[in-house]
Amino acid sequence: MANDILSRMWKEPPGLLELARMAGLNDYKLKLGFKELFGTTVFGYVCALRMNEARSLLEQGKVNVSEAAGMVGYHNLSHFSLLFRKTLGYNPSEIRKS
Numbered sequence: 001m002a003n004d005i006l007s008r009m010w011k012e013p014p015g016l017l018e019l020a021r022m023a024g025l026n027d028y029k030l031k032l033g034f035k036e037l038f039g040t041t042v043f044g045y046v047c048a049l050r051m052n053e054a055r056s057l058l059e060q061g062k063v064n065v066s067e068a069a070g071m072v073g074y075h076n077l078s079h080f081s082l083l084f085r086k087t088l089g090y091n092p093s094e095i096r097k098s
Contacts, residue, residue, distance in 0.1 A: 010049040058095040
């Protein structure tokens with residue numbers, strides 16, 4: 001349930017307490033359940049959703065790395081690139097080259 005909410009609202013996700021309320025859980029159970037089911041935190045899940053969207057945008061070839069970063073909610077390009085590499089295992093600029 002909470003992952004469905006985040007999948008729909010990843011651009012502007014609710015806070016942890018709000019998400020827990022929306023899912024009918026307390027924040028402790030939400031955090032514990034996310035770690036158990038998805039192997040990551042709520043924040044990590046949202047980050048992965050954003051990085052997958054950025055990868056999709058870059059693969060389409062219609063935007064550059066800076067534009068993709070902005071479209072998924074990152075204003076600091078170096079922070080975006082670091083998280084992209086950490087999440088997906090390669091630099092976002094490598095997509096445009098292939």
